Amino acid sequence: MGNRILTIVGARPQFIKASVVNLAIKKDGKVEEILLHTGQHYDANMSDIFFKDLGVPEPDINLEIHGGSHGQMTGRMLEKIEGVLITEKPDRVLIYGDTNSTLAGALAAVKLHIPVAHVEAGLRSFDRRMPEEINRILSDQISNVLFSPTLKAVKNLESEGIRHGKDKQVYNVGDVMQDAARVYSAQAHPPDVSGTLPADFILATFHRAENTDDIDRLNSIVSALNRIHGEIKVILPLHPRTRAAIAKAGLEIRAHVIEPTGYLEMLWLLQHCSLVATDSGGLQKESYFHGKPCVTLRQSTEWSELLDVNANVLVGADENRIVDVIRSRLGQEISNDQKLYGDGHAAGRIAEILGSRRND
Incomplete structure (x- = not known):
C-alpha cells in the first residue's frame, strides 16, 4: 500500500x-x-x-x-x-x-x-x-x-x-499553531506601511459574518475601537469583508488601518502590541503564545481553556463592555507555562x- x-x-x-x-x-x-x-x-x-x-x-x-x-x-x-x-x-x-x-x-x-x-x-x-x-x-x-x-x-x-x-x-x-509560533517567530518583521507605527498599540481584527453583517454589532465594535484609539493607538489590519461592510454602512473608523498582513508581519504585531482585540479563533491562541491579554469580540469561543486561565475575556459586541474590559486588561501579564497546547x-x-x- x-x-x-x-x-x-x-x-x-x-x-x-x-x-x-x-x-x-x-x-x-x-x-x-x-x-x-x-x-x-x-x-x-x-x-x-x-x-x-x-x-x-x-x-x-x-x-x-x-x-x-x-x-x-x-x-x-x-x-x-x-x-x-x-x-x-x-x-x-x-x-x-x-x-x-x-x-x-x-x-x-x-x-x-x-x-x-x-x-x-x-x-x-x-x-x-x-x-x-x-x-x-x-x-x-x-x-x-x-x-x-x-x-x-x-x-x-x-x-x-x-x-x-x-x-x-x-x-x-x-x-500546530504553537509549532508555527516557535518555528517562525525569529523571522517576524514589521508590516510595510506608510508612516511610522506607534510604539504602544492594541492589535485589533474582526471579520466574522456575525459582526460584519449585523449593522448594530458592526457599529458598536467600530465605535468601541474609535474610543479606545483616542487613549491608546489601535492598529487594525482590515479584512476585505470588514472593509466592504464599513463602507456600505457609511461608518467612520479612526483606528490606524493597514492592509491585511502576512503571517510573519502578524507575528511582529503580536510580539509588539499591548493587547489583542479580535473575533478570530486563531489570534486568541496566538495572543496567549506571545504573552498578550486577549479580548474576544464574540459571545462564545472554541478555546475555552483560555477563559479558564484568565488569558481571554468574551465581550461580544457591547460597546461599553469592549471599552471597559480593554482598559482593565491593559498591562495584564499572561504566562504561557500552562502547557495548554x-x-x-x-x-x-x-x-x-x-x-x-x-x-x-
Whole structure:
C-alpha cells in the first residue's frame, strides 16, 4: 500500500497550520503529500503571501472557488474536490480546522470511501449558530483519525461518542499553531506601511459574518475601537469583508488601518502590541503564545481553556463592555507555562502518525 495524502486548505489559518505539518512530513519522509487550495481566501494578502512567507510549495491544485453563500461555496468545492480525488486516488485526505473547505473535503472523501484525518478535532464553541461549529462537528463525525490540540478537545469528542478504538483513532498531539509560533517567530518583521507605527498599540481584527453583517454589532465594535484609539493607538489590519461592510454602512473608523498582513508581519504585531482585540479563533491562541491579554469580540469561543486561565475575556459586541474590559486588561501579564497546547512539536507527532499508517 502507498501512503499518499491529499491535504486540503482554503483559508489563511490553514496555510499556517499546513506549513509546519508540511515541514514535518518532509522530514519524516514516509508520506507523499499533494496540496490542494480551494481558493476560499483569494486575496493576495490573504492567500498567496502566506505560501511565499512560509516557504510552502505553491499548491499542486488550485480550484479558485470563492464567493457566494455558505451552501453555494461548499457545494462547488464538494463537486470539484470529488473530481480531484477520483483523478489523484490518494490513500487519505488531511483536513484542517472548521471552514467550508474543511467540510467539503471531508464529505467528498467519505463518499468515495477515502479515510479522513482532521487536524484540530474536538474543538467546540457550543454555539450552533456559527457555521464553523457545524463544520467542526460534521468533520469529526466523518474523520477516522482525529488530531486534537488539547485534552478538553479529546473530552468533547468522548462526550459525542468518539473514542480511541478500532474505528476511530483520537490523538492529543498539541496545537500546530504553537509549532508555527516557535518555528517562525525569529523571522517576524514589521508590516510595510506608510508612516511610522506607534510604539504602544492594541492589535485589533474582526471579520466574522456575525459582526460584519449585523449593522448594530458592526457599529458598536467600530465605535468601541474609535474610543479606545483616542487613549491608546489601535492598529487594525482590515479584512476585505470588514472593509466592504464599513463602507456600505457609511461608518467612520479612526483606528490606524493597514492592509491585511502576512503571517510573519502578524507575528511582529503580536510580539509588539499591548493587547489583542479580535473575533478570530486563531489570534486568541496566538495572543496567549506571545504573552498578550486577549479580548474576544464574540459571545462564545472554541478555546475555552483560555477563559479558564484568565488569558481571554468574551465581550461580544457591547460597546461599553469592549471599552471597559480593554482598559482593565491593559498591562495584564499572561504566562504561557500552562502547557495548554502542548510543547510546540505537534506537527512532528502528526507526521509520525500519518507516516506509520496505510489505508484504513
